[in-house]
Amino acid sequence: MRGFIPALAVGILFGAGLALSDMINPARVQAFLDVAGDWDPTLAFVMAAAVVPSAIAYVIRRRLSRPLLADRFAIPESRILDRPLLGGAALFGIGWGLAGFCPGPALAGLVLGIWQPWLFVAAMLAGMAVHRLIFDRPAAAPRKLEG
Amino acid sequence: MEPMTPLAAIGGGLLIGTAAGLFLLLTGRIAGVSGMAAAATRIARGGPPWTQAAAFVIGLPIGAVLIARLVRSPDVVVTSSWPLLIAAGLLVGFGTRLGNGCTSGHGVCGIARLSPRSLVATATFMASAAATVFVARHLIGG
Numbered sequence: 001m002r003g004f005i006p007a008l009a010v011g012i013l014f015g016a017g018l019a020l021s022d023m024i025n026p027a028r029v030q031a032f033l034d035v036a037g038d039w040d041p042t043l044a045f046v047m048a049a050a051v052v053p054s055a056i057a058y059v060i061r062r063r064l065s066r067p068l069l070a071d072r073f074a075i076p077e078s079r080i081l082d083r084p085l086l087g088g089a090a091l092f093g094i095g096w097g098l099a100g101f102c103p104g105p106a107l108a109g110l111v112l113g114i115w116q117p118w119l120f121v122a123a124m125l126a127g128m129a130v131h132r133l134i135f136d137r138p139a140a141a142p143r144k145l146e147g
Numbered sequence: 148m149e150p151m152t153p154l155a156a157i158g159g160g161l162l163i164g165t166a167a168g169l170f171l172l173l174t175g176r177i178a179g180v181s182g183m184a185a186a187a188t189r190i191a192r193g194g195p196p197w198t199q200a201a202a203f204v205i206g207l208p209i210g211a212v213l214i215a216r217l218v219r220s221p222d223v224v225v226t227s228s229w230p231l232l233i234a235a236g237l238l239v240g241f242g243t244r245l246g247n248g249c250t251s252g253h254g255v256c257g258i259a260r261l262s263p264r265s266l267v268a269t270a271t272f273m274a275s276a277a278a279t280v281f282v283a284r285h286l287i288g289g
Contacts, residue, residue, distance in 0.1 A: 011206020014166035019214035021159020035173035053261035057168025067175030079183025088246020093272030095238025097279030104180040127240020
């Protein structure tokens with residue numbers, strides 16, 4: 001159970017941020033993506049603000065030999081731009097644009113009393129399972145680090 | 148849909164970024180929600196420890212409820228039909244596994260550490276999402 005409570009607290013903080021900034025609202029997200037329509041800049045403010053404390057943490061990280069609750073840092077170091085990265089990001093963007101949900105807001109939205117996030121999350125997990133069936137066979141190449 | 152005040156957007160963003168930063172310093176890992184969801188459901192092999200991933204994923208809706216109770220109840224509008232939600236979910240699930248991340252892992256965390264892969268991934272999914280909305284709303288009509 002190492003790290004359960006801290007990870008829970010961090011997840012609560014993350015979910016609170018998504019709700020406070022209204023990123024759990026697909027209409028708000030799609031209004032940002034709709035550059036030719038009635039454009040809503042909220043998502044740009046949210047991302048710009050989120051990058052600041054996150055970047056500070058990466059600066060602090062350089063002074064730490066190990067994280068507080070684990071033995072080592074596990075940060076992806078690859079700098080290779082390959083087709084899975086581009087194709088995966090492109091497919092993700094199509095799905096994101098279609099419904100206005102990405103993984104965080106959909107999971108945070110499970111308790112809003114509406115059914116749509118449940119269906120989206122179920123389909124998302126199915127999509128992840130399909131990826132595993134196709135690409136992540138036990139005999140496949142060594143695993144990449146998570147991004 | 149009411150316009151958001153920039154303060155709420157910036158405040159929410161700061162919470163998200165602080166959470167991502169704390170997750171890094173505590174667990175040594177990227178706070179990528181797609182990777183966490185895959186690890187919490189054991190769809191992904193490896194990745195973050197199961198207990199941490201599951202705790203983080205459980206925390207997300209709790210945080211949303213806290214804001215709804217204490218600050219403002221969200222006026223969430225979902226216009227997508229059920230077949231569209233299924234198609235979108237499949238694409239997001241498959242795409243984030245193939246591309247190793249989503250808006251949090253590549254967007255927030257990747258940009259914060261200036262990862263070239265994440266910068267390219269973020270530009271790619273922003274562009275494909277905007278193109279998708281453009282086609283759906285302005286070409287097909289919605």
